[in-house]
Amino acid sequence: MSRIMAIFQRELSGYFNTPIAYVFLIIFVMLGGLFTFYIGNLYERGVADLVPYFTYLPWLFLILVPAISMRLWSEERRSGTIELLMTMPISVWQAVIGKWLAGVAFVAVALACTIPLWLTVNYLGSPDNGVIAVSYLGALALASVFLAIGSCMSALTSNQVIAFVLAVSAGFVFVTSGTPIVLDGVRTVLPEAIASGIASLSVLTHYDGLTRGLIDVPAVVWVISMTAFWLFATTVAVELKKAG
Amino acid sequence: MIRFLKDRMSALLELNSLVKRFQSFTAVNGISLEVPAGEVLGFLGPNGAGKSTTMKMAAGFLTPDSGSAHICGVDVAEKPELARQNLGYLPEGAPAYGEMSVSAFLKFCAKMRDLSGAGARDAIARAVERTELGGVLEQPIETMSKGFKRRVGLAQAILHEPKVLILDEPTDGLDPNQKHHVRQLIRDMSADRAIVISTHILEEVDAVCSRAVIIDRGTVVADGTAADLRKLGPGKGKTSSLEEAFRHVTVPVTTEEKPHV
Numbered sequence: 001m002s003r004i005m006a007i008f009q010r011e012l013s014g015y016f017n018t019p020i021a022y023v024f025l026i027i028f029v030m031l032g033g034l035f036t037f038y039i040g041n042l043y044e045r046g047v048a049d050l051v052p053y054f055t056y057l058p059w060l061f062l063i064l065v066p067a068i069s070m071r072l073w074s075e076e077r078r079s080g081t082i083e084l085l086m087t088m089p090i091s092v093w094q095a096v097i098g099k100w101l102a103g104v105a106f107v108a109v110a111l112a113c114t115i116p117l118w119l120t121v122n123y124l125g126s127p128d129n130g131v132i133a134v135s136y137l138g139a140l141a142l143a144s145v146f147l148a149i150g151s152c153m154s155a156l157t158s159n160q161v162i163a164f165v166l167a168v169s170a171g172f173v174f175v176t177s178g179t180p181i182v183l184d185g186v187r188t189v190l191p192e193a194i195a196s197g198i199a200s201l202s203v204l205t206h207y208d209g210l211t212r213g214l215i216d217v218p219a220v221v222w223v224i225s226m227t228a229f230w231l232f233a234t235t236v237a238v239e240l241k242k243a244g
Numbered sequence: 245m246i247r248f249l250k251d252r253m254s255a256l257l258e259l260n261s262l263v264k265r266f267q268s269f270t271a272v273n274g275i276s277l278e279v280p281a282g283e284v285l286g287f288l289g290p291n292g293a294g295k296s297t298t299m300k301m302a303a304g305f306l307t308p309d310s311g312s313a314h315i316c317g318v319d320v321a322e323k324p325e326l327a328r329q330n331l332g333y334l335p336e337g338a339p340a341y342g343e344m345s346v347s348a349f350l351k352f353c354a355k356m357r358d359l360s361g362a363g364a365r366d367a368i369a370r371a372v373e374r375t376e377l378g379g380v381l382e383q384p385i386e387t388m389s390k391g392f393k394r395r396v397g398l399a400q401a402i403l404h405e406p407k408v409l410i411l412d413e414p415t416d417g418l419d420p421n422q423k424h425h426v427r428q429l430i431r432d433m434s435a436d437r438a439i440v441i442s443t444h445i446l447e448e449v450d451a452v453c454s455r456a457v458i459i460d461r462g463t464v465v466a467d468g469t470a471a472d473l474r475k476l477g478p479g480k481g482k483t484s485s486l487e488e489a490f491r492h493v494t495v496p497v498t499t500e501e502k503p504h505v
Contacts, residue, residue, distance in 0.1 A: 083339060
């Protein structure tokens with residue numbers, strides 16, 4: 001456990017040791033505001049809630065979370081430090097968890113930077129703060145899934161750009177697999193059971209409930225199983241590719 | 245039998261017929277070695293002979309295709325975390341987290357070695373003193389010269405006073421004074437440890453190694469003290485220079501079997 005914490009701390013302070021962290025936080029908050037006020041029409045809707053923000057958040061995460069996850073393993077492989085790390089008394093899964101947790105903590109910091117939005121809607125009216133709190137939790141859970149996918153993609157290559165592109169592509173598949181465009185296409189060639197199976201893997205299917213303040217069992221199962229699966233896949237990828 | 249057991253007990257590092265293939269290329273083809281406490285074993289051989297691959301398998305970074313490695317009697321592949329507690333390893337090129345300062349890096353390494361509080365402070369202070377890093381503790385590692393980076397790598401390898409030290413080219417990139425210093429350090433640490441160093445510098449064998457093996461195309465072609473190796477030169481039993489001996493055993497001049505000590 002102390003070793004997982006050591007990895008976690010090193011990785012998290014690694015973000016803040018470089019300008020990347022600050023650039024990321026500024027862009028994240030700015031784009032969040034843009035989606036909420038201009039595209040989401042927060043004022044024109046005349047409703048004091050953060051639905052405009054949370055509706056667009058998966059798309060923001062789709063691009064920005066891979067920017068956090070891309071370095072997790074690629075950088076270790078490129079610089080050769082993976083050889084140092086993997087000859088210390090730590091197992092691969094401990095290192096995978098420590099690094100992933102650092103990414104989750106960083107996204108938590110980024111989400112915390114958007115709290116002024118929350119304060120704004122409280123100033124403008126009286127929103128259901130319980131719903132907003134659940135939405136924030138849901139957003140963090142969603143980011144955790146994206147980070148687990150991204151860490152796996154990062155373990156597959158020593159090139160951060162490739163890791164980024166792979167993670168965005170994989171994330172895109174999971175976001176869009178619940179949309180009619182994809183599902184209608186699938187239904188024309190495959191049985192309904194498979195189509196609904198694909199839909200149940202989708203980000204949006206589960207995320208929508210959370211933005212309405214609904215924590216249901218399928219969503220929790222989805223978050224836990226997706227995260228566990230992709231972290232397991234990361235462990236396998238690190239084992240297989242560490243020497244390459 | 246008793247003698248056999250005793251030998252096994254005293255060998256802190258033990259490699260048994262290690263084999264590693266990369267696709268069709270066999271990098272290491274059946275290397276067996278025993279390194280007891282008090283021995284500094286020099287790993288010599290041409291580039292691509294399999295030195296680093298062997299060291300990576302001994303350290304548990306690469307999984308051998310067959311054969312096994314034991315550190316202090318613990319199988320590296322079966323119980324990697326336990327085995328690595330007794331291992332200090334300097335990988336080829338001395339990689340380190342560039343954006344970290346030397347002190348932050350060593351603190352991280354101490355935590356990974358379950359050292360905390362006063363224990364960690366003492367261990368770091370000792371390693372810093374031995375590798376003469378006192379003046380650059382707050383400097384980011386990526387801004388340092390090759391020689392300093394190498395010393396940072398050495399510092400993390402000796403931090404936890406491991407029983408087995410595997411150092412891949414520990415003196416590469418150091419100036420003559422630093423080389424002298426690192427050799428001194430290795431000699432000082434050798435008393436109750438098993439140390440393996442790989443090197444291209446043959447004079448290092450005389451300077452620090454109590455024994456040396458020459459590896460060529462994945463197999464051990466010579467094994468012995470510096471004096472033993474000198475006898476393997478072209479002069480048929482007459483003492484030649486280490487360099488001559490090295491060239492003689494690693495360049496296949498005849499189809500005869502290569503000499504073993």
